[in-house]
Structures are given as structure tokens and as C-alpha cells.
Amino acid sequence: MIEGMVTFSEQLTQRLIDALGPIGHGNIQEEFIPVVTAATDTRFGDYQTNVAMTLAKTLRTNPRELASQIIENFDVSGLCDTPEIAGPGFINFRITNDILASRIYSLTGDERLGVALENSTKRLLIDFSSPNVAKPMHIGHIRSTIIGDCIARTARFLGHEVIADNHIGDWGTPMGQVLYGWKNHLNENDFTANPISELLRLYQLVKQQSESDPEIAEQCLKETVKLQSGDPENLALWKQFIEITLSGAQEIYKRLDIHFDTTLGESFYDQHLAPLVERLLAEGIAQESDGAICIFSSNDLDPKEDPLLVQRDGEWRPIPCMIRKKDGGFNYATTDIATIDYRVNDQKADEILYVVDDRQSLHFRQLFEVARRRGINTCLRHIAFGKILGDDRKPFKTREGTVPALGNVLDEAVDRARKIVDEKSSELPEDERADIAEKIGVGAVKYAELSQARSSDYIFSWEKMLALQGNTAPYMINAYVRTRSIFRKLEGNLEYPADSLSISEAAERSIAIKLCQYGEILPQILCDHRPNLLASYLYELAQGFHSFYEQCPVLNAEEPARSTRIALCDTTSRVLRHGLNLLGISPPERM
RNA sequence: GCUCCCUUAGCUCAGUUGGAUAGAGCAACGGAUUUCUAAUCCGUAGGUCGCAGGUUCGAAUCCUGCAGGGAGCGCCA
Incomplete structure (x- = not known):
């Protein structure tokens, strides 16, 4: 990334911190960091903060008064207009058009599109997809596979070292x-x-x-x-x-287009299971119970927080984590514990993510508790997701009542996309139409998944997935294709003098500010592993671009609007393609 | 029985340190295509945020209770 391309949000935050200093309230906690967010409504400006209200509460002072003190000390130079106070004590910021134009100019030359590498990077192991031997991949694998891949792509781009591990069920x-x-x-x-x-x-x-x-x-x-x-x-x-x-x-x-770094099945850990159980017994973590070997609660947690306890008939009873059955066989949990050891000791993972459906949350809570008891402090997280339902709100099935195979789902999506491509773009050559249909169909399946909140169940709908409007893959891809069509018609090269850009129209401003926020959105995706934040961002960008495209002629505009608009189209094109790629979607150039 | 998740417009869904008049899309209705553009845009209408209390300047968001739906709960993975 181009040096000094700190996001607007970060710049505003820093200047707020500077402004708070001289106000001289000694009891502002040192770790207090003001929160600046994109404005909830463009009428309020570009960014807003509720810091005056939050602080006024702890300082027992009037929020609007505090806000005006903050504004007096706030350095706006080379960034924004004088901030405004609104409502109960919000402070609203508006980036100046000059700064916005110069930021767009910087973005045109920035391969990272304004996205900084994370300050502290880590080795992140992501366990996802995990098909079972003798079973074809079906609709049930789609969420883990697509969400896991998206998190992997995003984490890599932000500078983390990612190990994508396909933990296949090949044992037991x-x-x-x-x-x-x-x-x-x-x-x-x-x-x-x-x-x-x-x-x-x-x-x-x-x-x-x-x-x-x-x-x-x-x-x-x-x-x-x-x-x-x-x-x-x-x-x-x-x-x-x-x-x-x-x-x-x-x-x-x-x-x-999904790739794994390692495909280590459960069988890979088999040799470690017997010694592991012996060690756990020797360490006093596990014990024999009814012929099986189990790990019971250590009783040092609040029973409500303890995954090894359950309340039954008014008293807390153990639900142990079983690691060896009466018949001597090992359990799911045993393999998972051994797997953690390998990932921590041999693969040197700093953090392990399990992209697995939410029905297994008790299993993971137990697993993580066992790890804690064993002194493993590697960050372990269950990235849980909900179910895919049919329109009867029951788990999605084919007409025959079976679980749909993933390959068939993709085929169906591509077939449906193909019909639309043939209808809308019959002038394109056959092989290109096939390629477009493949990209749109597969993209639609992925986008339908990634635009949903991860934790909730959702209803699978072909109509919604391949709808041409709304928050769908075809809509997003269409926005990208429109950017490309301009560049096919553009003659000459894409050089902008630094001082040639000038933003004036509302539609220009609206996508310009959006483009500047790509670097603000991406890190948030990894905070709680929510790809739908990226999908929403891209959708808003695509909406803004469609609107701009209707209102603002590009190639036929006079300078400096023409250069500015070309720069906006170029940056939109690159951000859309890049963001879609992070979602695992590869947009075609025409459709 | 217990634990966890869910309940927001007719439908499908966003809404994460508690913030402004709760937002999209679909469907409905009304407009826009001599243009780089229609797989598009602009507009109208649509809400007791499951119900009842509480916390506070402020609650869809936090707490308590209740109702409805889903999932899980010792020898499957």
C-alpha cells in the first residue's frame, strides 16, 4: 500500500484523541479510544462519533457542551470541514472534496486498494470443508467450505499466514x-x-x-x-x-477454486490417540468411568459456563468428554485433542478456527475446555453457522427427499444462469456464454451463502440467488461488467495528473467515499469472521456505482469530470473485482 | 427437564463496544431508455423490532420472566 494511506476513520480517530488531550479531563481512561464510524445517513456527513455522549456520561457533563469543546480543539487541516454537532451530542465529519479526490488519485496507483497489512500477523489454521470418506459432498458442506475459504482469502490478504486444512473424516x-x-x-x-x-x-x-x-x-x-x-x-x-x-x-x-494447504484426515492422528489417553490419565485430567475413559469437570468454573456440566432435575450433573469407549475405541473428541496438539506443536499455529455447523457447539466448548485444562493457550475458535432450509423451513432436500449433492446444486445454478445468458446476450460466442454462466452460477451459490449472516439459518431459494436485482451475485457482477465496458471503449492510457481530479456531483462523492472505506471494512471481517460484512459493503458500492453510471456520463464528459469519473470507474472496477475475489467469486468481463 | 441459537415490513433478510426519524431486496404501485448504460436507475407505499417488565439522557441491541420455532444433551462423528 502507498505509504501514508491511513484510512479516514483512523485519521479522524487520531485527531479526536489529540483533541481530547487539552480538554484536560484527567479522568479519561488512558485506554479510551474514541469510535468513529461511517455516517448512518449521508445527510449527517461522512463519519460520525458518539464520543461526546459516551464521555459525558463518565465525566458527568453536558454532551453537547463537551462536543463543542472537542470541536474547538479538533484539527481539520487537510482532512475535513469543521465538524458539526447534532442531535443529543453526535459529532459529524465531512471529508473535503479535495481530500477525497486526492485519495481517489492515490487509490488508482495502489495495488492494495488502501488496505493496510495487519500490525500483528499470526499463523492461522483454518479447519473447514471436511468431507467424509464414502460420501459425496452435499449441500451440508457448502457453508463450511465457502465461509472457510473466504476467511482464508481475507486473512491472507491482510498479511496473516494461513494454513487451510481439510480435516477429512477417514477413520473410525x-x-x-x-x-x-x-x-x-x-x-x-x-x-x-x-x-x-x-x-x-x-x-x-x-x-x-x-x-x-x-x-x-x-x-x-x-x-x-x-x-x-x-x-x-x-x-x-x-x-x-x-x-x-x-x-x-x-x-x-x-x-x-478452493485450495487446501494440508489434507490431514482423522487417520493421520490415529497413532497419537493411545499415548494421548495414557498421558491424560497420568496427568489426572482423565479418569475411568463405567469402563470408558472420560474427562470430567474440574469444578473451577461457574457451572453455567462449564461445558462438562449440565443441570438435570435441579442439580448439576457431569456430561463428560469421552476419549475412550468401553470397547477400547477412541472418540471424535480424542482425535480432535490430538489434532490440536499437532496443530500447536508441529504446525505452530497461533490460532485455530473450526468452521463447523452450530450443532457441534457443545463438542467444541468441551474440546476447548480440555485444551485449557491442558495449558494450551493457543486461541481456539468455533466459527459456527446455521442450517440451510427449504421453503418449508425444514432442512433443504431435493424433490426426491434426499440431501442435494453439491455438484448437482452447482450444475443447476449454472444451467439456470445459462438460460438467462442465452436470453440476454445471444450475440456472444457459445464458449464465452458457457464461461459466463459457470462464473455467474457458481458465484451465485457462493454469494447467496456469504451475503447471509453466518450464525442464522437461511432459506435456500434459486429465485433469490439468481435474481437479477437485489443483493445477488448477478447484480454485483453486472456492476463490474459495466465498469469493464467503459474501459473497452476507452482509447489512450490511464494516466492521471495528481491535480486533475475534482469531485463535484453527489453520485461521484458517494462512490468516492465508499471506495475509500474498503480498507476500513476488510479488517472488520476477521474480527468476528463475518463475510457478510464484505458482501454488504460490495453491494452498497455496486448500488452506488449503478446510480453513478445512470447519472454521470463518463467518456463524453468534459474535463476534469472525465478524468475524475474514469478514475472512479477504474477504482470501482478494481475494488469490486478484488472484493469478489475475496468472496471466492471471479467475475466475467462481459455478461 | 436442562443448555445454546432464533423470532425485525406480506415474503427473504441486514442491523456487534446501547445512539439520530429501525434499513435493504423481492412482491405491489408510479415513472425513466435519441445517451458509455435496462441483468439498470428514480419515486410511492408498507413496522407494536414475538410478549411483559427492568436498567438509562437514550434499548431491535443489555438484564429478568413468558410464549413460539430449531438444535444439542456418556460410549456416533
Whole structure:
């Protein structure tokens, strides 16, 4: 980034701190940092702060009076107009048009688009996607995969070192079930025709059988034990199952443009499980209970906060974290604890994010509590998300009542996009239309996901996803395409003299200020891992740009408006493309 | 039974240290295309923020209770 490109919000904050000094209220806490936010309404200006109201409360003084004192001491030079006091004590700031124009000029030459690298960077391990062996990726994987990838891309851009880890489910009970199914119920023709779907059929069949028939469950366990003790036949079959599963998943990842740094399945940690349990026993963290090995509450937390306790019939009872079953098998939690050890000790992660649905929140709370008890102070976070529902508000299913395969969802989205492309842009060559449809279709699926608040459930709707208006991928992509169409028609190069830009129209101003805020928005996404903040920002930018595009002629304008508008189009184009890329979306040049 | 999440316009959703008159989109209604542009723009209408209390200058946001919906709760992962 160009040196000295500190965001407006940061500059205003710093000047507020400077202004508060001479006011001489000794009891302003040293760590007090005034908050400056983008104005909630453009009528109020560009930025606002409620610092006078917040401080007036602790200082027991009149907020408007305090605000006017702050303004007296506030240095506006080279930044904004004289701040205004409004309402109960808000201070509103308006960046001057000259400063705005010069910032846009800087952005045209800035590869980082005004986004600073984080001051303290860390090694961040993100655990996401995590398909299971013998199961094709389905709609249930979409949120983890797309959210995890977006967080990874954003974190990398902000300067963190990211390890994207695909923690595949390739071990334990289900493997025995597939092996048993393979040996007893395999349909070779079906397997040859569609390996993954035959594996899924076997798994589902045997899973059901072993739930009702202990005999079969026993047989499956034997297969699992054989596999885990290195039986050559089972090992070879298992490797084949993994290969089939991963090559299916890889096709999806390729379409989604998603890449992992490591793909370490649960099996990778198997050798560490037995010693881990022994160590936990020796350390007194775990203990035997009904033949199983469990970790119970240490009782040093408030019971309400303690994930190892639950209230039942008026008293707090243990819900232990089980790490070894009565039959000697290890649990989900055991692998996860071992995985933390590897990530902390070998991969040297400073922070680990688990992008996993919110039904597993108790599991993660227990896991993190166990880590705490073991003295692991690496930051562990469960990035939980809600369910995808059908329009009946029940979990989204196909018409046949099955869970939709992710590949089919993408195909359907692309097909629908293709129909619209053919209709709207029949003049484009066939292969370009196919490419556009792929980008819009896949982009629509991703955007639908990332524009939703992560924590809430949402209703899956083709109509909404591929709608041409509203907060959708096609709308965003259309804004980008419009910027590109201008540059296809522009002759000559894109050089602006530093003093040639001049902002005057409201529509120009509106996107200019938005463009300057890209660097303010991106760091916020990592605060609580909320990609929808970026989606909303880009949507507002796209809206502003469409509006500008209607109102302000670019190529036919007189100077200096022409250069200014070209600069605004150029920067909009780059921010849109960059932001969409962070969402994992690659916009076409035409549509 | 207990714990966690959810409840905002007809529909789908934003709204995060408590801040200004609660915002979008869709659907509805009314306008705009001799233009770099319609996969677009401009406008109108639409709200008891589940209900009831509390905290305070100020609550969709924090606290308590209640109702409705979802999920989880020792040998699955």
C-alpha cells in the first residue's frame, strides 16, 4: 500500500484523541479510544462519533457542551470541514472534496486498494470443508467450505499466514461399515458406473442395519479394528475409498477454486490417540468411568459456563468428554485433542478456527475446555453457522427427499444462469456464454451463502440467488461488467495528473467515499469472521456505482469530470473485482 | 427437564463496544431508455423490532420472566 494511506476513520480517530488531550479531563481512561464510524445517513456527513455522549456520561457533563469543546480543539487541516454537532451530542465529519479526490488519485496507483497489512500477523489454521470418506459432498458442506475459504482469502490478504486444512473424516466406525458393506453387499456394476454413489449406498445400508442388528454392528467393529491394526486387505480397500472420495471432492474444489494447504484426515492422528489417553490419565485430567475413559469437570468454573456440566432435575450433573469407549475405541473428541496438539506443536499455529455447523457447539466448548485444562493457550475458535432450509423451513432436500449433492446444486445454478445468458446476450460466442454462466452460477451459490449472516439459518431459494436485482451475485457482477465496458471503449492510457481530479456531483462523492472505506471494512471481517460484512459493503458500492453510471456520463464528459469519473470507474472496477475475489467469486468481463 | 441459537415490513433478510426519524431486496404501485448504460436507475407505499417488565439522557441491541420455532444433551462423528 502507498505509504501514508491511513484510512479516514483512523485519521479522524487520531485527531479526536489529540483533541481530547487539552480538554484536560484527567479522568479519561488512558485506554479510551474514541469510535468513529461511517455516517448512518449521508445527510449527517461522512463519519460520525458518539464520543461526546459516551464521555459525558463518565465525566458527568453536558454532551453537547463537551462536543463543542472537542470541536474547538479538533484539527481539520487537510482532512475535513469543521465538524458539526447534532442531535443529543453526535459529532459529524465531512471529508473535503479535495481530500477525497486526492485519495481517489492515490487509490488508482495502489495495488492494495488502501488496505493496510495487519500490525500483528499470526499463523492461522483454518479447519473447514471436511468431507467424509464414502460420501459425496452435499449441500451440508457448502457453508463450511465457502465461509472457510473466504476467511482464508481475507486473512491472507491482510498479511496473516494461513494454513487451510481439510480435516477429512477417514477413520473410525464408518470405515468399518463401508468395509463390511463392500464385502457383503457390493454391486460391482454400480461401483464401476459411479464409485462414490455405490460407496454411499453401502455405507447408508450398513449404517442402518447395524443400528438395529448388534450382530452386524459387531462385524463392522471387527472390520474397523482390522483396518486400524494394519490388515493389508482393509488398508488397500480403505485407500481406494479415500482416493475415490477425494477425487470427487477435488472436482468440486476445482470448480469452486478452493485450495487446501494440508489434507490431514482423522487417520493421520490415529497413532497419537493411545499415548494421548495414557498421558491424560497420568496427568489426572482423565479418569475411568463405567469402563470408558472420560474427562470430567474440574469444578473451577461457574457451572453455567462449564461445558462438562449440565443441570438435570435441579442439580448439576457431569456430561463428560469421552476419549475412550468401553470397547477400547477412541472418540471424535480424542482425535480432535490430538489434532490440536499437532496443530500447536508441529504446525505452530497461533490460532485455530473450526468452521463447523452450530450443532457441534457443545463438542467444541468441551474440546476447548480440555485444551485449557491442558495449558494450551493457543486461541481456539468455533466459527459456527446455521442450517440451510427449504421453503418449508425444514432442512433443504431435493424433490426426491434426499440431501442435494453439491455438484448437482452447482450444475443447476449454472444451467439456470445459462438460460438467462442465452436470453440476454445471444450475440456472444457459445464458449464465452458457457464461461459466463459457470462464473455467474457458481458465484451465485457462493454469494447467496456469504451475503447471509453466518450464525442464522437461511432459506435456500434459486429465485433469490439468481435474481437479477437485489443483493445477488448477478447484480454485483453486472456492476463490474459495466465498469469493464467503459474501459473497452476507452482509447489512450490511464494516466492521471495528481491535480486533475475534482469531485463535484453527489453520485461521484458517494462512490468516492465508499471506495475509500474498503480498507476500513476488510479488517472488520476477521474480527468476528463475518463475510457478510464484505458482501454488504460490495453491494452498497455496486448500488452506488449503478446510480453513478445512470447519472454521470463518463467518456463524453468534459474535463476534469472525465478524468475524475474514469478514475472512479477504474477504482470501482478494481475494488469490486478484488472484493469478489475475496468472496471466492471471479467475475466475467462481459455478461 | 436442562443448555445454546432464533423470532425485525406480506415474503427473504441486514442491523456487534446501547445512539439520530429501525434499513435493504423481492412482491405491489408510479415513472425513466435519441445517451458509455435496462441483468439498470428514480419515486410511492408498507413496522407494536414475538410478549411483559427492568436498567438509562437514550434499548431491535443489555438484564429478568413468558410464549413460539430449531438444535444439542456418556460410549456416533
